[in-house]
Amino acid sequence: MPPWVASVPRSTLLTRRRAIDRFPPIFRCRNAVVATPPLLRIRSASTHVSPTAINFRPNIPPKNEDLYNALSVLSGTAEQYVNLSRLQLALRGLAAQDAVTRIAVLGLNSQVSAQRLARLLLADPLGKEEGWERELEEGNEEDGKAVLLRFGDESDAHPPSPLYKILSAPSRILGTHNLEVLVSTLNVNVSSAVTSSATESSVDVVLVPKLQATSARGLPVPYPVHKTLILGEGLDTAIAYGRFTPDSTRDLGDMVKVAIELPPPEKYIDPRESSTTSAVNVGIGTEALTALRTSIKNSTTYERGWFKSGLPTLSKWVIQDLQPTEPIKPAHKALISSITDEVEANITREDTKQLTRLASATDQQIPTAMIGYLESWAEKSHTELRDQLNEAFASKNWRKLSWWKLFWRVDDVGMVTEEVLERRWLVDAEKEAIYLAGRMKQASFPEDVRHISVDVQEDAQSPTTGSESPPAEPTMEKPRVEVSTEIRAQQPWPALISSTRASLLTETIPPLQALAQRLVLTTLSTTSLSSALSALLYVSMSSLSLLEAGAVAALGLMFSLRRMQKVWEGTRETWQARVREEGRMTLKSTEDLVRLIVRRSKLGGQEADDGVAERRAAREAVEKVRDALRKMGE
Known part of the structure; x- marks a missing residue:
C-alpha cells in the first residue's frame, strides 16, 4: 500500500470508493482506489466552472497584440454595426501564430x-x-x-x-x-x-x-x-x-x-x-x-x-x-480591412437615416404650443435687451463714467458696469426661461436640458466709432461661453444666460477698471512732467517768457487729456457693443437649444443623442484598428 493511502482516513476512502462505483464500468479499473490521487474531487460538470473559462485570453503573439486589442475594443463599441462572427474569426486569426x-x-x-x-x-x-x-x-x-x-x-x-x-x-x-x-x-x-x-x-x-x-x-x-x-x-x-x-x-x-x-x-x-x-x-x-x-x-x-x-x-x-508573410497573411488582413469598411459603411448609413429623420421633422410635427411659447419668449427677450441697455447707457450713473469725470469717479467703474450687467442685462429673460423650462417639464421632456451643452464660439467683432480706432492697449478678448457641467446638473433650465453674465463680470469688468486707473495715472503723470518741463525752461532760459513756457505745459496737458478721451471713450463704446452682442448671441443660442430639445423629443431625442455618441465611439475604434493595421505593415 502506498504511504499516502495509510495517511488518508478510512471514511474518506469509502466515500471515494462509492463515488467511483457510480461511474460506468468502462471508466473503472481494479486499482481505482489506489490510483486515485489524494486531492481528487468528484464534481458535477454542471456545477463546476473553471475560472479560466471566463474572460479567457489566449497567448497572443507580440506582433499581433496591438491589432488584437483594437479589434477587441471594436467588438464592444460597434457590436451593432459589425458582424460579430467575422470579427471573432479575425480575432482567432490574430491569436494564433499560423492561423x-x-x-x-x-x-x-x-x-x-x-x-x-x-x-x-x-x-x-x-x-x-x-x-x-x-x-x-x-x-x-x-x-x-x-x-x-x-x-x-x-x-x-x-x-x-x-x-x-x-x-x-x-x-x-x-x-x-x-x-x-x-x-x-x-x-x-x-x-x-x-x-x-x-x-x-x-x-x-x-x-x-x-x-x-x-x-x-x-x-x-x-x-x-x-x-x-x-x-x-x-x-x-x-x-x-x-x-x-x-x-x-x-x-x-x-x-x-x-x-x-x-x-x-x-x-x-x-x-x-x-x-x-x-x-x-x-x-x-x-x-x-x-x-x-x-x-x-x-x-x-x-x-x-x-x-x-x-x-x-x-x-x-x-x-x-x-x-505566409509578416506579420499576417494577406487574406487575414483583407478580412480585417473588410470589417472596418463594413462598420464605417453601416455607421454612415445610420447617420444618413438620422439626418433624414431630422430633416423631415417640420414645425407641424413639433408641439405647436411649445414653439409658440418659445417664439414669444425670444421676442420679449430681444426687446428687453434693446430697451434695458439703451436705458442703462443713457442713465445718470453711466454718464458718471465720462472721460473727464474719471479723476474722481475712477473707483466707481466696477460698481457701475456691474450694476448694468446684474440689473439691466436679460434679468426678465432669465426668469422667463425658468418658466419656459417649467412648461417643458409639463410637456414631459425636462431632463434633456441637462444633457445638451451649448458652446458660443463665434468671435463677434466689436464695432468702433470715429475715424480712428482706439489703441491696442485695452485688449479684452472674447471668452468662450459654455454651460458647465455643475450648472447643468443643478438647474433643470438653460443656464447659458447666467453663465454668460458671470463670464462678462469676471472677464471684462476687471480689465475695464484697470484701464481707467491706468489712464488717470498716465494723464496725471504726463501733465506733471510737462508742467515740470515748462517750469525748468522758464527758469533756465531767461529769454523765454512766462507765456511761452506755459505753452509747453498746456501742450502736455492737452495731449494727455486727448489721449485719455480717445482711449476711454473708444473702450467704453466697445464694451457697450460687446455687451449687446453677447446678449443677442446668448438669446439666439438659448432659443436654438430649446428648439432642438423640442424637436428631438418628438423623435426620441435622448435615444438619438445616445446613438450619436455610440457612432462616434465606433468611428474612433475603427480608426484605431486601421492605425494598428497600418503600423503592422510598416
Missing part, C-alpha cells in the same frame, strides 16, 4: 456540383483517387449536410457534428497553406425584397454561410470564412445570384469569386485573374483528371482539358493571398 484560413465553396441551390468542384481544386492529379474524393463525387444531396475538408489522414477520427460532415484529406494544398474548405449551398430562391429588408447585408450572406442542423431544432449557425467561391449552373443561376446579392462583390477585392458552369468555348480564352467572375466546366475538368490518372501518357489531353475547363483560374484564386 487557419477558411474558404467556402457554395453551390447555388445545389451542393453536389460544389463538392465536385472542391474535389477538382484539391485533388492531386499525379496521385490515385482517395476515399474523400469518392465521397465528394458521390455526395448525397438529400442529406443536406455541409462538408468540411481538413488536412489529415483519411483514418483520422472526428467528433460528430450536427452542422457539417468532416472529411480528412491529405491534400497538398490544404497542408501547405493551412487551409480549411467548407462546401455548402447558397439558396437564392428568395425575393430581393426579403433580402433587402434583412438586417444583414448581402456581403454577410456570402462570407458568413449559414449551416442548418439536421437533427436539432434551432436557428442556422453562422460559419464565417475568409474567402468564398460561388458556383452556379447556367445563366439562370447567375441572374438569380445577381438579384439576390446586388452588392456582394462590390469593393471586396479577391474575397468573393463567382464561377458559372457553362459549355466550353470553341477557342481557349485566357481569363483575367482580377475578374470577380469566371466560366468553368466541372465535367471537362473531371474527364481531364481521370485521363491523367489512367495513364501518364494522357498528360497532353489532361493539360488541354484542364485549361479548357477554366479550373486554372480558380486554382490560382484559391491559394492567392495565403502565402
Whole structure:
C-alpha cells in the first residue's frame, strides 16, 4: 500500500470508493482506489466552472497584440454595426501564430456540383483517387449536410457534428497553406425584397454561410470564412445570384469569386485573374483528371482539358493571398480591412437615416404650443435687451463714467458696469426661461436640458466709432461661453444666460477698471512732467517768457487729456457693443437649444443623442484598428 493511502482516513476512502462505483464500468479499473490521487474531487460538470473559462485570453503573439486589442475594443463599441462572427474569426486569426484560413465553396441551390468542384481544386492529379474524393463525387444531396475538408489522414477520427460532415484529406494544398474548405449551398430562391429588408447585408450572406442542423431544432449557425467561391449552373443561376446579392462583390477585392458552369468555348480564352467572375466546366475538368490518372501518357489531353475547363483560374484564386508573410497573411488582413469598411459603411448609413429623420421633422410635427411659447419668449427677450441697455447707457450713473469725470469717479467703474450687467442685462429673460423650462417639464421632456451643452464660439467683432480706432492697449478678448457641467446638473433650465453674465463680470469688468486707473495715472503723470518741463525752461532760459513756457505745459496737458478721451471713450463704446452682442448671441443660442430639445423629443431625442455618441465611439475604434493595421505593415 502506498504511504499516502495509510495517511488518508478510512471514511474518506469509502466515500471515494462509492463515488467511483457510480461511474460506468468502462471508466473503472481494479486499482481505482489506489490510483486515485489524494486531492481528487468528484464534481458535477454542471456545477463546476473553471475560472479560466471566463474572460479567457489566449497567448497572443507580440506582433499581433496591438491589432488584437483594437479589434477587441471594436467588438464592444460597434457590436451593432459589425458582424460579430467575422470579427471573432479575425480575432482567432490574430491569436494564433499560423492561423487557419477558411474558404467556402457554395453551390447555388445545389451542393453536389460544389463538392465536385472542391474535389477538382484539391485533388492531386499525379496521385490515385482517395476515399474523400469518392465521397465528394458521390455526395448525397438529400442529406443536406455541409462538408468540411481538413488536412489529415483519411483514418483520422472526428467528433460528430450536427452542422457539417468532416472529411480528412491529405491534400497538398490544404497542408501547405493551412487551409480549411467548407462546401455548402447558397439558396437564392428568395425575393430581393426579403433580402433587402434583412438586417444583414448581402456581403454577410456570402462570407458568413449559414449551416442548418439536421437533427436539432434551432436557428442556422453562422460559419464565417475568409474567402468564398460561388458556383452556379447556367445563366439562370447567375441572374438569380445577381438579384439576390446586388452588392456582394462590390469593393471586396479577391474575397468573393463567382464561377458559372457553362459549355466550353470553341477557342481557349485566357481569363483575367482580377475578374470577380469566371466560366468553368466541372465535367471537362473531371474527364481531364481521370485521363491523367489512367495513364501518364494522357498528360497532353489532361493539360488541354484542364485549361479548357477554366479550373486554372480558380486554382490560382484559391491559394492567392495565403502565402505566409509578416506579420499576417494577406487574406487575414483583407478580412480585417473588410470589417472596418463594413462598420464605417453601416455607421454612415445610420447617420444618413438620422439626418433624414431630422430633416423631415417640420414645425407641424413639433408641439405647436411649445414653439409658440418659445417664439414669444425670444421676442420679449430681444426687446428687453434693446430697451434695458439703451436705458442703462443713457442713465445718470453711466454718464458718471465720462472721460473727464474719471479723476474722481475712477473707483466707481466696477460698481457701475456691474450694476448694468446684474440689473439691466436679460434679468426678465432669465426668469422667463425658468418658466419656459417649467412648461417643458409639463410637456414631459425636462431632463434633456441637462444633457445638451451649448458652446458660443463665434468671435463677434466689436464695432468702433470715429475715424480712428482706439489703441491696442485695452485688449479684452472674447471668452468662450459654455454651460458647465455643475450648472447643468443643478438647474433643470438653460443656464447659458447666467453663465454668460458671470463670464462678462469676471472677464471684462476687471480689465475695464484697470484701464481707467491706468489712464488717470498716465494723464496725471504726463501733465506733471510737462508742467515740470515748462517750469525748468522758464527758469533756465531767461529769454523765454512766462507765456511761452506755459505753452509747453498746456501742450502736455492737452495731449494727455486727448489721449485719455480717445482711449476711454473708444473702450467704453466697445464694451457697450460687446455687451449687446453677447446678449443677442446668448438669446439666439438659448432659443436654438430649446428648439432642438423640442424637436428631438418628438423623435426620441435622448435615444438619438445616445446613438450619436455610440457612432462616434465606433468611428474612433475603427480608426484605431486601421492605425494598428497600418503600423503592422510598416
